[in-house]
Amino acid sequence: MIAALIGAIAGGGVMLALWRVGMLSERSGLAVLLAAIAAFYPVFAAQNGNIAETLLHVAIFAAFSGLALTGFRRGAYIIAGGLIGHGVFDAGLYFLGAPGPVWWPAFCGAFDIMAGGVLIRLLQSRKVPQ
Secondary structure, eight states: OHHHHHHHHHHHHHHHHHHHTTTTSSSHHHHHHHHHHHTHHHHHHHHHTOHHHHHHHHHHHHHHHHHHHHHHHHOHHHHHHHHHHHHHHHHHHHHHOOSSOTTHHHHHHHHHHHHHHHHHHHHHTTSSOO
């Protein structure tokens, strides 16, 4: 539970800090954030040496990266949905087992969901361009 709490605080804090310094004035940073977040599981799977697991997580990474590219072109709400969707994916891996540290799915899931939620709020308040 502490990993999720730290993840939620970090996710909200990162989004607010990025907004505060002006890094959310365009969607490219948001797209990179979503793609980078999705890149962790392939790295963890490759470290474990399981080829099938690595290929599975590379495919999932490609899907989230595609979503990031779509969000870059069409709107930041798509990226916010991708962040929240990745958080839900993390929650599933928490119960199914994931490559990497045992605390990672809870941390990353809470980070993603909070970051996506803060982004939605910033978009709704027009503090970040859609």
